[in-house]
Amino acid sequence: MIHARNSASSAHRWMACPGSINLANRFPVPPTSEFAEEGTVAHELGEKLLKEYFFGEAAGDISVIRGTKVDAEMAEYVQVYIDAVASYTSVDDVATGKKILKVEEKFSLEWLHPEMFGTNDACVYDPYTKKLTILDLKYGHGIQEPEWNAQLMCYALGAIYKLWTDDPENHTYEITSLVKDVDLVIVQPRLKHVKGTVRSWSIPTTDLFFWGLNVLRPAAIETHNENAALNSGKHCKYCAALAACPKQAEDAFALAKTDFQRPIFPSPETMTTSDLSKVMEAAETFNDWAKSVKAFAQEKMFQGVKVPGFKLVNRRGKRRWNDEGQAVNALYPIIGESIYKKELESVFQVQKLLKLLKYPKGCIDQLYYTPEIGVTIAHESDGRKEVQPTAHVDFLEMADFLQ
DSSP, rough: OOOTTOOOOHHHHHHHHHHHHHHTTOOOOOOOHHHHHHHHHHHHHHHHHHHHHHHHOOOOOOOOOOOOOOHHHHHHHHHHHHHHTTTTOOHHHHTSSSSSEEEEEEOOOOSSTTOEEEEEEEEEEHHHHHHHHEEEEOOOSHHHHHHHHTHHHHHHHHHHHHHHHHOOOGSOHHHHHOOSSEEEEOOTTTBTTTTEEEEEEEHHHHHHHHHHHIHHHHHHTEEEEEEEOOOOOOGGGTEEEEEEEGHHHHHHHTTTTSSSSSSOOGGGGGHHHHHHHHHHHHHHHHHHHHHHHHHHHHHHHHHTTTTTOOOOOOOOOOOOOOOOHHHHHHHHHGGGGSSSSSOOOHHHHHHHHHHHTTOOOTTTHHHHGOOOOOOOOOTTTTTSOOOOOOOOOOOGOOOOOOG
């Protein structure tokens, strides 16, 4: 598969860090993770089901896609995406041309900058209201928001331009008169978000094109600059150059007010609430960086490179019986039935079995509960209810050291 140099899917990264493309090109393309593969399978399932429902195209065997078994859980999550698309149009509207639906539509933004193209999950165009809706399935757990989402805005620019060029009659009109408003919709069925699994944001087409010409295009041009700046942040998570990024290391230790030679991290008690927020926001990115550094070092050590102070060792798994039958014959006379473990399946496993048996969702809700085992910190967008501080710690809000 050919990927665009300035791809829409990574626009949030190269716009924030224009030097990331040049740096990443010095390293081999990292292998695809199992999570990315799972997302690919979910997207392909969504494509097949949408085309079958709206266009009557046979979906074929969807029980296994790309060698991965599609279970009831994935099917249920992808159905949320199908329902979201169906909420913006109908089979009759698509068949009569009242609305235009595009599924996995390829687009080009080379009219803005070379090597900019991509594929949008789904979009719906209403010629009567002149509204375009861009829908994007996010199968992962990482929070994605539609507001000023660079990836979806690129999709919108590509979709509008393709609508305009596909019909020669449109060329008698200004391109911005073809679409007045754009709705950007993120469907994230596996994430518990305070605003729900389907979230949208609207932008006037004139503002979208202003952004494309005055923000996106200059950023894409800057990535070709030999000395393009490197900037660390949340956008670093899936960067191929994360392990070797000098800016990532510099910022990580600057934030901790330390260095590699004498790592002395500040005590949380000496930090302001603003500092605490910054560290927690950056912790995930730095953790990803540290993991990436370790994986990079391991690969180098496999190639024979010596890393001072470290060595390669065999990982140890759980102890296993050489022969279970032999173990049973030897232990049963001594221990008896206690050598066997018998317990009720977990709630999650039972729910999966009931789905396969076509039992209605929620039929066992009265049989289980979800215990609260403590508190933890989460982002404001998390869908769980906020825990209020108890009376005896309310005074902390007024404490001088937290101001």
